[in-house]
Amino acid sequence: MFLIPKENKNSEKIKRIGILVSEATKTKWENYAENNNFSTVSKLIRKAVDSLIEIKTKYSFLEDLTKLSHDLKEPLTSIKGFSQLILENYADKLDSKFQYRLKEIYKQSNFLESKIDKYFFNLEGKYPQYDVLIVEDDLPTTTLLNDFFESKGFTTFGVLTGNKALEELNIVKPKLILLDIILPDTSGYEICEKIKKDQRFKEIPVYFITAIPELEVSKNFKQKGANGYFLKPFNFSQFKTLFDYLK
Numbered sequence: 001m002f003l004i005p006k007e008n009k010n011s012e013k014i015k016r017i018g019i020l021v022s023e024a025t026k027t028k029w030e031n032y033a034e035n036n037n038f039s040t041v042s043k044l045i046r047k048a049v050d051s052l053i054e055i056k057t058k059y060s061f062l063e064d065l066t067k068l069s070h071d072l073k074e075p076l077t078s079i080k081g082f083s084q085l086i087l088e089n090y091a092d093k094l095d096s097k098f099q100y101r102l103k104e105i106y107k108q109s110n111f112l113e114s115k116i117d118k119y120f121f122n123l124e125g126k127y128p129q130y131d132v133l134i135v136e137d138d139l140p141t142t143t144l145l146n147d148f149f150e151s152k153g154f155t156t157f158g159v160l161t162g163n164k165a166l167e168e169l170n171i172v173k174p175k176l177i178l179l180d181i182i183l184p185d186t187s188g189y190e191i192c193e194k195i196k197k198d199q200r201f202k203e204i205p206v207y208f209i210t211a212i213p214e215l216e217v218s219k220n221f222k223q224k225g226a227n228g229y230f231l232k233p234f235n236f237s238q239f240k241t242l243f244d245y246l247k
Contacts, residue, residue, distance in 0.1 A: 019045070026041075029041050029044060029045075032044065072116055073113070073116065076109055076112060076113060076116075079105065079109050080106060080109035080110065080113070083102050083105045083106040083109065084106055086102060087099070087102055087103065087106060104140065104143075107140075107143040107146075107147065108139060108143060110143075110146075111139065111142065111143050111146065111158070114146075114157070129155075129172060130155040130156055130157045130172065130174060131149065131154040131155050131156065131174060131175045131176065131246050132145075132149055132154060132155070132156040132157075132174055132175065132176045132177070132178060132246070133156075133157055133158075133159070133165065133168060133169075133172075133174040133176070133177045133178070134146070134156055134157065134158040134159070134178045135158075135159055135161075135162060135164075135165040135177065135178065135179045135180055135183065135188070135191065136158060136160070136178070136180045136209065137160045137161065137180065137183055137184050138180075141180075141209075141232070142158040144234075145158075145178065145209075146158065148236060148239070152243070154246050157172070157174075160183075160184065161183055161184055161185040161186070162179075162183045162185055162186040162187070162188065162190065162191035163185050163186065165177070165179070165191055166191065166194060166195075169195070169198075169200075169201050169204075173200075173201070173204065174204065175204070175205075175245050175246050176204070176205050176207070176242060176245045176246060177195070177204055177205065177206045177207070178207055178209050178230075179191060179192060179206055179207070179208055179209065179226075180208070180209055180210060181208050181209075181210040181212060181217070182210070182211075182212065188208060188210070189220060189224045192206050192208070192224045192225055192226050193224050193225060195225070196224075196225030197225075202225075205227040205242075205245050206225070206226045206227055207226065207227055207228045207229060207230060207242070208221055208226050208228075208229035208230070209229070209230050209232065209234075210229065210230075210231065210232065211231070211232040214231055217229045217231070228241070
């Protein structure tokens with residue numbers, strides 16, 4: 001390989017790179033360039049080198065992600081594993097309050113694991129599908145709902161804010177949305193209206209989940225476009241009506 005300094009019409013200093021190859025390789029490159037709309041072999045080579053650099057950069061980035069995922073999951077594995085072992089082997093010997101707290105640790109470890117997996121899937125351009133999008137800023141409530149639907153064979157994903165819910169809908173289209181009314185960034189009423197006015201999402205069933213008085217919810221849910229509502233604390237027997245959407 002050799003370099004020849006040169007200036008282009010814009011007075012930029014550039015260098016010509018010459019590559020010595022066999023006649024067979026030269027013919028193969030020329031044929032490929034002609035068959036794939038490259039006007040010259042030089043353009044083909046430049047494109048190939050740029051693509052290789054881009055791929056190498058991407059793989060290096062993914063290697064860093066792999067290490068980060070590993071570093072996050074290592075301590076989480078211990079927390080989740082030990083809490084599970086204690087619950088399975090010593091639950092009958094534990095104080096009820098301590099047992100409840102330990103169950104919460106285990107559930108939230110599962111939830112955090114799912115969040116890590118979802119995050120790294122997204123960075124790699126992969127988006128796992130799920131059945132129910134839960135929009136709820138109270139983590140124990142999200143964990144409870146996740147456990148309920150998981151026990152029935154359905155998958156869920158939770159977000160904490162209304163705007164995150166709208167972002168999520170641009171990635172994955174769930175079969176059902178459970179939407180809290182009081183959220184940190186906006187009102188669930190407003191989010192529901194936006195969903196139902198969007199042609200892409202308007203057919204997705206939306207049910208409010210809330211602790212505000214039923215009198216208010218019953219007056220507003222149809223006006224906002226919601227399909228129904230459930231009051232906290234939940235009566236899970238009423239959730240059976242949702243299974244038709246999840247088939």
